[in-house]
Amino acid sequence: xxxxxxxxxxxxxxxxxxxxxxxxxxxxxxxxxxxxxxxxxxxxxxxxxxxxxxxxxxxxxxxxxxxxxxxxxxxxxxxxxxxxxxxxxxxxxxxxxxxxxxxxxxxxxxxxxxxxxxxxxxxxxxxxxxxxxxxxxxxxxxxxxxxxxxxxxxxxxxxxxxxxxxxxxxxxxxxxxxxxxxxxxxxxxxxxxxxxxxx
Amino acid sequence: xxxxxxxxxxxxxxxxxxxxxxxxxxxxxxxxxxxxxxxxxxxxxxxxxxxxxxxxxxxxxxxxxxxxxxxxxxxxxxxxxxxxxxxxxxxxxxxxxxxxxxxxxxxxxxxxxxxxxxxxxxxxxxxxxxxxxxxxxxxxxxxxxxxxxxxxxxxxxxxxxxxxxxxxxxxxxxxxxxxxxxxxxxxxxxxxxxxxxxx
Ligand SMILES: [Zn+2]
Ligand SMILES: [Zn+2]
Numbered sequence: 256x257x258x259x260x261x262x263x264x265x266x267x268x269x270x271x272x273x274x275x276x277x278x279x280x281x282x283x284x285x286x287x288x289x290x291x292x293x294x295x296x297x298x299x300x301x302x303x304x305x306x307x308x309x310x311x312x313x314x315x316x317x318x319x320x321x322x323x324x325x326x327x328x329x330x331x332x333x334x335x336x337x338x339x340x341x342x343x344x345x346x347x348x349x350x351x352x353x354x355x356x357x358x359x360x361x362x363x364x365x366x367x368x369x370x371x372x373x374x375x376x377x378x379x380x381x382x383x384x385x386x387x388x389x390x391x392x393x394x395x396x397x398x399x400x401x402x403x404x405x406x407x408x409x410x411x412x413x414x415x416x417x418x419x420x421x422x423x424x425x426x427x428x429x430x431x432x433x434x435x436x437x438x439x440x441x442x443x444x445x446x447x448x449x450x451x452x453x454x
Numbered sequence: 455x456x457x458x459x460x461x462x463x464x465x466x467x468x469x470x471x472x473x474x475x476x477x478x479x480x481x482x483x484x485x486x487x488x489x490x491x492x493x494x495x496x497x498x499x500x501x502x503x504x505x506x507x508x509x510x511x512x513x514x515x516x517x518x519x520x521x522x523x524x525x526x527x528x529x530x531x532x533x534x535x536x537x538x539x540x541x542x543x544x545x546x547x548x549x550x551x552x553x554x555x556x557x558x559x560x561x562x563x564x565x566x567x568x569x570x571x572x573x574x575x576x577x578x579x580x581x582x583x584x585x586x587x588x589x590x591x592x593x594x595x596x597x598x599x600x601x602x603x604x605x606x607x608x609x610x611x612x613x614x615x616x617x618x619x620x621x622x623x624x625x626x627x628x629x630x631x632x633x634x635x636x637x638x639x640x641x642x643x644x645x646x647x648x649x650x651x652x653x
Contacts, residue, residue, distance in 0.1 A: 260464075264462075269466070295496045295532065
């Protein structure tokens with residue numbers, strides 16, 4: 256969950272947490288002005304890029320989960336749409352251009368205050384490469400995915416759904432929620448295998 | 455767009471806006487600790503509740519757009535899923551319980567830093583009433599919708615898509631973005647008609 260606020264971002268006075276009149280949950284309230292500050296979930300947007308039957312995967316060069324595999328994804332920025340954000344993250348992390356982005360999964364991750372939104376997309380051209388947040392970017396077929404070495408449960412769930420839908424010949428839309436227990440159930444490794452990719 | 459930050463919510467020192475190393479856009483950075491604060495879009499979640507062919511509509515009792523008509527909707531809270539948030543807003547604003555919520559529309563409203571997410575839902579039981587943020591709640595058939603008196607462009611667009619899909623007998627999924635120009639194009643009224651509902 257995002258860090259609780261201690262000082263008012265408008266005037267610098269301390270905030271206190273209390274339930275404002277007419278509300279039903281605690282909010283950060285400025286002790287100087289009474290202004291209320293709302294803290295809300297953040298969106299993470301990303302792409303499942305398929306090219307010649309394989310999926311564009313990034314090995315993370317940054318924490319958290321440095322050394323683990325992910326789909327290109329990151330926080331939605333102010334001023335951009337969710338599909339544009341997913342395409343931007345793919346450009347930044349995998350140096351790849353995509354088209355035909357279609358909503359595929361929306362996964363609520365309430366214990367960390369996030370919503371993860373994944374789009375299916377087509378690779379434009381053949382180019383991809385590691386961006387600054389990736390150690391290595393490659394296309395992996397389904398049988399090449401190293402499931403315990405995936406970075407996050409939402410990546411695991413999204414790829415599961417993707418391959419299952421592809422096998423039955425129809426891509427659905429997946430709205431579901433993932434909790435802390437899913438991390439354990441998916442048996443993701445605690446340490447990256449750290450093999451050298453020679454790059 | 456959300457209000458820019460002036461003081462660090464962690465320590466109360468002033469923040470400055472600059473582009474951190476390795477980033478490509480301005481962020482609020484604490485002048486005391488160098489901590490970076492990210493500002494991201496917020497999700498608004500709501501329901502299109504159909505009952506016996508009519509849609510559950512709320513006349514707003516609060517600003518903005520007091521006196522205009524809306525679908526029950528509001529900001530997603532920390533700790534809840536997007537469908538649960540949509541159901542909660544329907545309970546709060548229309549005193550109605552819903553089931554079978556299905557994702558229908560995700561509308562990016564980048565100029566105000568919001569993503570509006572609407573679910574289709576079924577009314578459970580026959581009960582509904584005005585919650586504290588509503589002046590009046592009623593079921594409206596398509597020919598009873600007062601289009602220029604709708605509160606927001608995303609409500610207008612969502613209802614347009616809903617009735618068009620219903621007419622062709624198939625509900626799709628609508629991912630699109632709405633800008634400031636849509637408000638003008640939709641010719642929403644500037645003032646509510648303010649008729650008395652007798653309640
Ligand atoms: Zn203040
Ligand atoms: Zn600080």
